Amino acid sequence: MPRPPLLIGTWGKIRRATVDGQPMAFANYRDSTGRTRPMQRNGRTEAEAERNLVAALKAKLDDESTDLLASSSTVAELAEKWLDELRLQKTPQGTIVTYRSSIKANIVPGIGALRLSEASVPRVDRFLKGLLDRPSAARTARVVLAGMFKLAVRHGAASRNPVPDTMPIASTKRPVKAKTLEHIHGMRERFAEYDRAHTSELWEASGMLMATGCRIGENLALRWDLDVHLDTAVVEINGTLITGEDGKLHWQEHPKSEAGERALRLPATMLGLLTERRVNAFYEQVFPSSTGTWRWPANTRRQWRAALEGTIYAGATPKDFRRAVATHLDRQVGVKAAAKQLGHGNEDVTIAYYIERQHEIADFAEVIDSLFQFAG
Template sequence: MQRNGRTEPEAARILEKALKAKIAEQTGGDLLSPESTIEELAGKWLEELKIKETVAGTLTTYRSSIRSKIIPGIGEVRLREASIPRLDRFLKGLMVTPTAARTARTVLLQMFALATRQGAVNRNPVKETMSISPKKREVKVIALSDIHAMRSLFVAYDEGHTSELHELSMLLMATGCRQGEALAIRWEDLEVDTGVLRITGTLVVDDVTGKLQRQAHPKSEAGHRGLTLPASVLGMLTQRRVESVYPMVFPSSTGTYRWPNNSRRQWRQAIDGTVYEGKTPRDFRKAVATHLDKLVGIEAAQAQLGHGSSDITVKYYVERQREVADFAGVIEGMFESSE
């Protein structure tokens, strides 16, 4: 194909436009082509995720990576130009923040899988880039005495604020649920007669509108669970039920769902300047998992937290005890004289 123009740059632009039109004609205008950019691929891929009904939290994470890392870095690169060395160099440039680099690689891997399916590239170049392993961190869990001390700080904070951190922390301690799950609980999820609380959803922020909404399912399928509540916490909730006027257990002052970010901000303020500064609701979740693991077993911790696999519970939530090799009696025989 060739096109003419008054100048060489103009001829190049006209030719490029004609090529795009030809490709669109051959593909029906809906499929990606080698001339498509990575930004265009990202848009197609996000549309596919919506069709697959990807969890809102995951979709938000992926959108953020695309918006803040991928598009600014390589968004204008055409798919035919997305070589293994180029993508590898881009990802290595993100390694200042390993978590961001790992997320970007995951997103690009799935994006180029779509490009491969649509025939825009012959193979997925991201597969050959350097893998980015998560940094292994040892799980540290705060002691139960520290949890009680923090809850005392919440009582003091609640006296001067509309926060209800003490009661919210009681629920977190009794269930090990995520904060978003706790704030999404409605009275219809509580069976007062049996003392069972159903975890049926979580709070998410719509990535497009920026509005808070209740997602009708937890973070994962395994997150759907029923939890029998301790008597003290069931009593607290029963009293709140009597005094409630809204359908949610922990409503905002205006009767809407309470923003998790606001609750986390109040949490930080309550422990600011203390030895517990930096501790979060997730520390309560880890404490519940470790306590159950010690007394009942890892399967109990997995079920309580709503994980699909105990591997996740062990890796991120349970503090492992250092095992002591006790073979001193056997080894003592080595010191005995053969005479």
């Protein structure tokens, strides 16, 4: 009857010997691939050779085991492993930053010390319910935990993913409200007034938002020579600005989604403004900071709020321009055009989040009136 194999991560009987006058110790060990391999070490004495061998075996097998989670690993340790895997998958940095923020702000303080064997459905469910006063935070935490425990199951550290059996967190979606053209032009007049006293360039930046319907990060990531082609009146959306894990601003070589990479024809009005702006440009960025670096989207939003503070436009955001473009295109040429302009892979997202629904009257009164014309 064949001898049963060693357990993975263990070694067999240690043998001592003196070979050519050199004290040696030998043993077979089974690594994480399932293969049984030999190892030997020497020493001044056979006892020292055995100690050296044991130390080497432990170091070797400990190195291999550090890549795997165990049921005794904590949720916080799982989180770090999961983030490492997202980086290997080349997940966009913006997404990683969002998930890491959820882990740091909510998951680690809430259940980070739990062992994976202790992370039952009731415990995870209770944790998520404790975040319901902040529905957005609760939804993000649920998405993050679901991804984390998929990894735990793959590592054999958990027998099941507890998150799908927790209570779903409903999304309270509000109807889309698009700003009127009067409202959009009123904001731009306010921006022009604000620009005269500040180095903000909100009037021109908002004009580009209106011309393209792009996101603020995409807008501020535009480069003269690589993205803006004045000779053909085309602007290419090739990247966006994100805050990296290091807290610094980075140009990301792709927009939010694959469909977000797009080429847009510039309206004649914006083409004229850009041509004039290009003549006076000193930097590669279309909208550089005052020092010629990338302009932080957060700073632009702050200036935006300051410009509109105390007016009827207070509370409006750059996304309102994106909604206005989508709604205008939908009314004029249809939803497909709106989705293509905004860089959406399908029309569902455009309809759900960017186009204000038209309230049409069901005008069948004449037909229904015949119900009243009963002759008897």
